[in-house]
Amino acid sequence: MPVVLDPDAAAVYKAFQEAGRPAYETLTAPEAREFYRAARVVSNPEPPALESSKPIAIPAPHGAIPARIYTPKTLRKSNGLAPCLVFLHGGGWVIGDLDTHEVACQKLAHEGELIVISVDYRLAPEHRFPAAVDDAVTATQWVAANAKQLGVDAARIVVGGDSAGGNLAAVVALTARDGGLKLAGQLLVYPATEFARTHASHREPETSVLLTHSVIPWFAAQYLGDADGSDWRASPARAKSFAGLPPAYVLTAGADPLRDEGDEYAKLLKDAGVAVTYRHFPGQFHGFFTMGKLLNQANVAVTEISAWLKTLG
Template sequence: MPVVLDADAAAVYKAFQEAGRPAYETLTAPEAREYYRAARLVSNPEPPALHSSKELSIPAPHGAIPARIYTPKTLRKSNGLAPCLVFYHGGGWVIGDLDTHEVVCQKLAHEGELIVISVDYRLAPEHRFPAAVDDAIIAAKWVAANAKELGIDASRLIVGGDSAGGNLAAVVALAARDGDGPKLAGQLLVYPATEFSRKHPSHREPETSILLTHSVIGWFGDHYLGGADSSDWRASPARAKSFAGLPPAYVLTAGADPLRDEGDEYAKFLKEAGVNVTYRHFPGQFHGFFTMGKLLNQANIAVSEISAWLKALG
């Protein structure tokens, strides 16, 4: 069935086309980061008022991992401690940072009434696979180990992210299940990248090559993997041997998205393994819409629905 963009998504896509912005694959990684940052700052909605936002420094063997902790005015506390979402930003493991995803993290903290810690993992090609994975796991373990000092209930720790960040969240959940990380209460996977083979039909449909184009996916993958084995489950979590025993998942997909089918497939893998899965599909949206609440109301709806799911976890 042909993909038809919602009217507002079509208008945003047209504006991006008319702006004449260069394709990311024609730029250096630093140049692409600047373009991505500028686009995200324009499309972010107004941030909610929070209790606080503070910089964190997470110790790691290679040096500190920058992070940011968002505390809303209203927290769901139990014995004085609150649930926490450890968030990994999207951007193909090459672009994106704490600032590009600040507002969506603020909104999740505010509407979900929980603490959100955003992690600024190392980016490729300066730091190739598995550097981002290592940082993501280290961050989750550090938050769990320092939970009380941070005001966090370690039994209500969730990992999440969008796109490449969804990939990292899925990998962290698998690693934690297998003993390399804390017990998790949930995993939030927003249009996650789960499989590097690009074998799914959505990777070949012309209608899905919007913003996250088919060609830029290859550019991201080449920068990130740098020749590493793409079938490694830490790169392609859909290649994991088992999905049993994983925490409850929220999986979101978009119709006009090359990653649509692999996200849908991953949700099915989880369900078949007995994992509690909430699956949400936005048929008329493109990849990246989740952070564009200023321009796309569906992004705000997604944040609100995810926040309700976070609350339901406890």
């Protein structure tokens, strides 16, 4: 049975089809990045007014990881320190950057009343797996180690992201647990969790705008190269244990090839005793989260996630 899109999502899907936009898998990675970056102009909602938005450079073995720190006008401070969301953008590990997800991060900072640090991890195919994982882990560890100087409460750091960023966030949460870094939560917005692509949602009629059945293998090939997708750092659903992980917010979309992966991952976490808030948007497609100008459900998602972030302290 095909998934029925919400009327607004169906209209956006039709508009994308009629626009004659080239499929990402027919482009080079740099060309795909430009198309993805350009789309934000028509789909991102108006940004809220913040106290500040500043570039920062996070030290890493290969040099520095660019990042951006968003500080809202109202912060939930405790002893002068605020909670923080380390955000990892989506884009199949190939496209996406600080700009494509800027408004989403700004809205989360504003509504969640917390500091958001968006991380510009290295992209494939120039930097294949596990470069993105290494950068995501390094950035999160650096934020924790330098929390006080950043105005961040080290006990209230959450890692999160959408799609490929959700994949990285799940891996960071696992790595932090194993390394003794206690995170306050993990935000997984339609995360990719399993490279095998055997779930039923990978065989449904096409209803996604940004993540088609044909582009998924292209993203995977760009990211993994000759690496093994069964490595838990690529497919976090293959981790040996999910016990002891921080509370999770898992969001899935009905018209999304990754829907069943996210649903399964939420169950794996729950079965391991992890506190899970699960939210399903049945009539939306993969990628809707950043499209608040066109899809009001994206704004609903931001508001609900912000409310969840506040429950973590």
